[in-house]
Amino acid sequence: MHRIHTRIVGAVALRSLAEVCITFRYLAHTDSPTMWQSYRVYGAGQAKLAFLKTQQGYGDLPNFLDESTLHAIANEDTWQEYVDIDVGHWASSNLRKLATDCGAKDLYDKYYDWSSGFIHGNWAAVRDTNFVSCHNPLHRLHRIPRVAHRSLNSVEPDAIRLANDMIAVLEKLFPGDEKIPRVAITGREASPTAANPGLETDAPHS
Numbered sequence: 072m073h074r075i076h077t078r079i080v081g082a083v084a085l086r087s088l089a090e091v092c093i094t095f096r097y098l099a100h101t102d103s104p105t106m107w108q109s110y111r112v113y114g115a116g117q118a119k120l121a122f123l124k125t126q127q128g129y130g131d132l133p134n135f136l137d138e139s140t141l142h143a144i145a146n147e148d149t150w151q152e153y154v155d156i157d158v159g160h161w162a163s164s165n166l167r168k169l170a171t172d173c174g175a176k177d178l179y180d181k182y183y184d185w186s187s188g189f190i191h192g193n194w195a196a197v198r199d200t201n202f203v204s205c206h207n208p209l210h211r212l213h214r215i216p217r218v219a220h221r222s223l224n225s226v227e228p229d230a231i232r233l234a235n236d237m238i239a240v241l242e243k244l245f246p247g248d249e250k251i252p253r254v255a256i257t258g259r260e261a262s263p264t265a266a267n268p269g270l271e272t273d274a275p276h277s
């Protein structure tokens with residue numbers, strides 16, 4: 072509706088999808104009870120940590136936090152007193168290594184690095200979306216802020232690829248007679264990524 076797939080939020084969502092997809096591929100690839108458990112216990116620990124912070128903080132809670140849900144998740148599998156909080160990575164590894172170990176390095180290389188810039192709000196992402204080069208020759212090609220961020224190439228085809236990748240893994244884990252329908256763009260046109268103006272410049276200013 073808001074062409075969110077061409078906005079910064081789209082890139083952020085793609086980065087999340089890439090991480091979820093690689094994590095899922097890794098879990099399915101190793102398919103060991105220890106790893107599935109480790110993934111789950113780590114998550115419960117994160118809920119416990121967030122819940123404890125709501126108890127110790129000052130002032131109002133951030134609006135997005137739901138205290139009772141955090142408490143419920145932290146205590147869902149085990150009473151939270153017995154849940155460890157692991158401040159490291161759930162598999163004591165990193166995503167790059169997980170990707171390499173499960174044959175998903177191509178996904179990592181394609182989708183992870185550039186989209187991570189948007190998560191971290193680093194200069195390249197800010198430059199890409201919110202600055203244009205000034206045309207005034209006296210200004211020595213300095214960059215000036217845009218009023219609104221530029222429309223980016225759509226993340227839609229990439230998001231669909233990652234979603235379908237995960238559906239294929241799911242099918243392997245739970246084989247059945249019926250194929251799970253794949254995600255596809257239907258009904259309307261795919262995003263006109265080819266027409267994207269890219270890093271256009273702005274009219275000269277004085």
Ligand SMILES: [Zn+2]
Pocket residue numbers: 205206207210213215276
């Ligand atoms: Zn200028």
